[in-house]
Amino acid sequence: RAKSAGRNTYRFHSMEQDRRGAERLALESDLRRAVENGELEVYYQPKVRPTDHRIVGMEALMRWPSPKRGMVYPTQFIPLAEECGLIVPMGRWVLQRACADAQQLSQLLGEPLRVAVNLSSNQMRHDDISARVAEALAAAQLPAEQLELEVTESLMIHNMKAAVALLNDLRARRVRIAMDDFGVGYSSLSQLAHLSLDVLKIDRAFVRNMEQDAGNAAIIEAIINLAANLKLEVVAEGAETLDQVTRLKDLGCDLIQGYYYSKPLSLADLIAALQQGATFPREVDGEI
Ligand code: C2E
Ligand code: MG
Ligand code: MG
Ligand code: MG
Numbered sequence: 001r002a003k004s005a006g007r008n009t010y011r012f013h014s015m016e017q018d019r020r021g022a023e024r025l026a027l028e029s030d031l032r033r034a035v036e037n038g039e040l041e042v043y044y045q046p047k048v049r050p051t052d053h054r055i056v057g058m059e060a061l062m063r064w065p066s067p068k069r070g071m072v073y074p075t076q077f078i079p080l081a082e083e084c085g086l087i088v089p090m091g092r093w094v095l096q097r098a099c100a101d102a103q104q105l106s107q108l109l110g111e112p113l114r115v116a117v118n119l120s121s122n123q124m125r126h127d128d129i130s131a132r133v134a135e136a137l138a139a140a141q142l143p144a145e146q147l148e149l150e151v152t153e154s155l156m157i158h159n160m161k162a163a164v165a166l167l168n169d170l171r172a173r174r175v176r177i178a179m180d181d182f183g184v185g186y187s188s189l190s191q192l193a194h195l196s197l198d199v200l201k202i203d204r205a206f207v208r209n210m211e212q213d214a215g216n217a218a219i220i221e222a223i224i225n226l227a228a229n230l231k232l233e234v235v236a237e238g239a240e241t242l243d244q245v246t247r248l249k250d251l252g253c254d255l256i257q258g259y260y261y262s263k264p265l266s267l268a269d270l271i272a273a274l275q276q277g278a279t280f281p282r283e284v285d286g287e288i
Contacts, residue, residue: 030066031086042267050245058115060094087120087123092127116148124155144174164195170196177197197232202223207220207239208238
């Protein structure tokens, strides 16, 4: 690297950083206003049993239909929300909404539907999750067994002791716990056996190219066998083709969540789909 370029490079980076900083601030203030004005929505992606294609539950996924920015996806605002602390009110809200909606959908269907809510490590550090869960369940009159919390391995890394205590507490309340994005994180298998878990969710990265990549297919098979031996339910994320669904079913995967069955849907679209029957895939309008 030429030394002479150093100065200009520095100034370029500085301007670039200013621009990004300004954008970040604008996004943060827009997000803050969106939270205050109730602009956020919860979408639901069905979890389907591949043996009979029936919906058994769904994952709650935040969406921000911004009048100014168009539809904003969680990867664009969740990390920011975690940094600026907005994740706490947002997390409380999504938990309440999801429990209430699950109760409404279960009544509609005449059978209990489960709902899964994502929990990020910053929420755990800055909020009393146990208390918030108890409040949300009580307000919605949703049986605890119908709520699942999806945690990631990063939750364990930051504060293993607090995380174990929280999971044990939730377990004692009969709330289900899922390990999300399994296989791409860092937690050791020996740790896994000591956590109060009910579900393993296979990360989408393994499913995406399981037909072409024999290594990924082998990893999926290993995770499914591990889950069976640990008596955990196993969910595969991101199945988009019938071939993937068929292979996952043949490997013994309990549930599938992916575009093949359905994209995440607004509550109204999910209700419309359920009113046509509880099997998927259905001809419904998902998101683009
Ligand atoms: P996640 O919890 O792993 O959620 C699954 C993501 O995979 C969702 O992305 C879903 O739309 C996407 N997905 C599912 N099936 C397919 C498929 O077949 N193909 C493709 N291409 N994608 C598929 P989404 O909704 O954009 O959410 C991204 C992440 O943002 C979530 O990953 C989760 O970590 C986070 N997130 C979303 N909502 C919340 C929330 O309410 N609270 C927290 N703390 N995090 C959330
Ligand atoms: Mg998740
Ligand atoms: Mg995931
Ligand atoms: Mg993820």
